[in-house]
Amino acid sequence: MLKFLFLILLLGLVFFLLGVKHSRPAQPKKAAPEPRPPLPKDMSTCAQCGLHLPADEALPGRGGVFCSAAHRSAYESEHGGAA
Numbered sequence: 839m840l841k842f843l844f845l846i847l848l849l850g851l852v853f854f855l856l857g858v859k860h861s862r863p864a865q866p867k868k869a870a871p872e873p874r875p876p877l878p879k880d881m882s883t884c885a886q887c888g889l890h891l892p893a894d895e896a897l898p899g900r901g902g903v904f905c906s907a908a909h910r911s912a913y914e915s916e917h918g919g920a921a
């Protein structure tokens with residue numbers, strides 16, 4: 839009788855272990871997140887300070903676009919006059 843119980847217990851253990859092994863879902867490899875998503879197309883970078891800003895807010899000027907008129911004039915006075 840004891841043997842019988844032991845056998846059942848053993849079988850139960852085996853099935854339990856097999857079940858665990860089989861029921862464990864294979865972890866799908868997560869797609870690696872892009873390290874640095876590129877800037878959206880409608881973003882511009884201030885040529886003076888490097889600030890990223892929406893293209894429709896950027897001030898176009900000589901040498902690039904700028905975040906503000908102050909930076910545009912500063913850039914143009916630095917790069918515009920003497921070549």
Ligand SMILES: [Zn+2]
Nearest residue numbers: 884887905909
């Ligand atoms: Zn700026």
